Amino acid sequence: MSAANSSPPGNCRFAIPKKGRLHEKVVAMLKGAGLEFRREPRLDVALCVGQPITLVFLPASDIAKYVGEGNVDIGITGLDVVKESMVEVKHIMDLGFGACKLCVQAPVVDKITNVEDLAGKRIVTSFPDLTREFFGPLDAKKGVTTSIKFVSGSVEAACGLGLADAVVDLVETGTTMKAAGLEIVADILSTQAILISNPHAKHGDLVDLIKRRIEGYITATKYVMIVYNVSSDLLAEAVKITPGKRSPTITTLDDGQSKSVSSLVLKKEVNDKMDQLHDAGATDILVLNISNSLM
Incomplete structure (x- = not known):
C-alpha cells in the first residue's frame, strides 16, 4: 500500500463501506456529525479534518473481520455482516438506517x-x-x-x-x-447499520468522541425544537404535551405571568403537538430545526 493510501501512525482507523446501500448514508451521517474529510480519487483512505482519525473505505462485508482482527479500530457495517463474520467486536450503537x-x-x-x-x-x-x-x-x-x-x-x-x-x-x-x-x-x-469497535482498541477517547458526535447528529435528525409561550396557570398542562427528551427548558417572561418553554419533540409528532398546545392555550408556537446536538 502506498504512503498516500495508508494511515499515519497513531491515528484511529475508522472503516466505512466504500460503496453499496450503506455508503451514502454513512458519508452523510459523518459529515453531519462534523467528521469532515476529503477522499482523493482511487484512494481507499481519507484523513478527517482536525482529528487524528483515518477513514478506511472497505467492502461492507469485510468490515467486521477487519475490526475484529484489529486491523482497524472502529467501523460501520450491518448487524448481519457482524453475525456472519463470527468475530468478536464491541457493539457500540445502532444507527437507525439500513434496516x-x-x-x-x-x-x-x-x-x-x-x-x-x-x-x-x-x-x-x-x-x-x-x-x-x-x-x-x-x-x-x-x-x-x-x-x-x-x-x-x-x-x-x-x-x-x-x-x-x-x-x-x-x-x-x-x-x-x-x-x-x-x-x-x-x-x-x-438487521440494520451498527457502529462497532475492536474490544482492545487503543483509541478509547476517539471512539467515545465518534460515538458522541454520531449520537448528536442522530438526535438532530429525529427531533426539532418547539418553543412557545404559555400562562403560568396553564404551564403544567402544556408541559405534559411537551415533556422533552429529558425535560423542557422553562423561563419566566417579563410580564411575570407567563412562561417561555423550549422542548425537543420528535419530528413525526410535531404537528400534532402544535395542535395540542394551541388547544391548551399556548401562543407564539415556533418550530426550529436542529443541525446538530450534544446531549
Whole structure:
C-alpha cells in the first residue's frame, strides 16, 4: 500500500463501506456529525479534518473481520455482516438506517409455508454460516443435511436457474424478491447499520468522541425544537404535551405571568403537538430545526 493510501501512525482507523446501500448514508451521517474529510480519487483512505482519525473505505462485508482482527479500530457495517463474520467486536450503537431482514425465500409457485419442508434441500446464499446455524436444528429434527452453497451476488436468480430450491438473502423493500418470483418463508435476522469497535482498541477517547458526535447528529435528525409561550396557570398542562427528551427548558417572561418553554419533540409528532398546545392555550408556537446536538 502506498504512503498516500495508508494511515499515519497513531491515528484511529475508522472503516466505512466504500460503496453499496450503506455508503451514502454513512458519508452523510459523518459529515453531519462534523467528521469532515476529503477522499482523493482511487484512494481507499481519507484523513478527517482536525482529528487524528483515518477513514478506511472497505467492502461492507469485510468490515467486521477487519475490526475484529484489529486491523482497524472502529467501523460501520450491518448487524448481519457482524453475525456472519463470527468475530468478536464491541457493539457500540445502532444507527437507525439500513434496516432489512435476512430471510429464507422460496419460489411462489412451490407454495411452501413451513420452512421445515426446505430442510435437506438446496439453499444458495451469501450468508452460509448464518444459514447453517438456522437450518442445523431443522436438519437434526428431520435427520437430513441441507446443502448450502455460497454465492457472492445475484442470489435471487438461483432458483430460477435451477441451482437451488430456496435462497437466504436480505429483504429491504421486497421488490427484487417479488420480481424473481420468490416469497418469504421464514425470517432469520432483523438487521440494520451498527457502529462497532475492536474490544482492545487503543483509541478509547476517539471512539467515545465518534460515538458522541454520531449520537448528536442522530438526535438532530429525529427531533426539532418547539418553543412557545404559555400562562403560568396553564404551564403544567402544556408541559405534559411537551415533556422533552429529558425535560423542557422553562423561563419566566417579563410580564411575570407567563412562561417561555423550549422542548425537543420528535419530528413525526410535531404537528400534532402544535395542535395540542394551541388547544391548551399556548401562543407564539415556533418550530426550529436542529443541525446538530450534544446531549
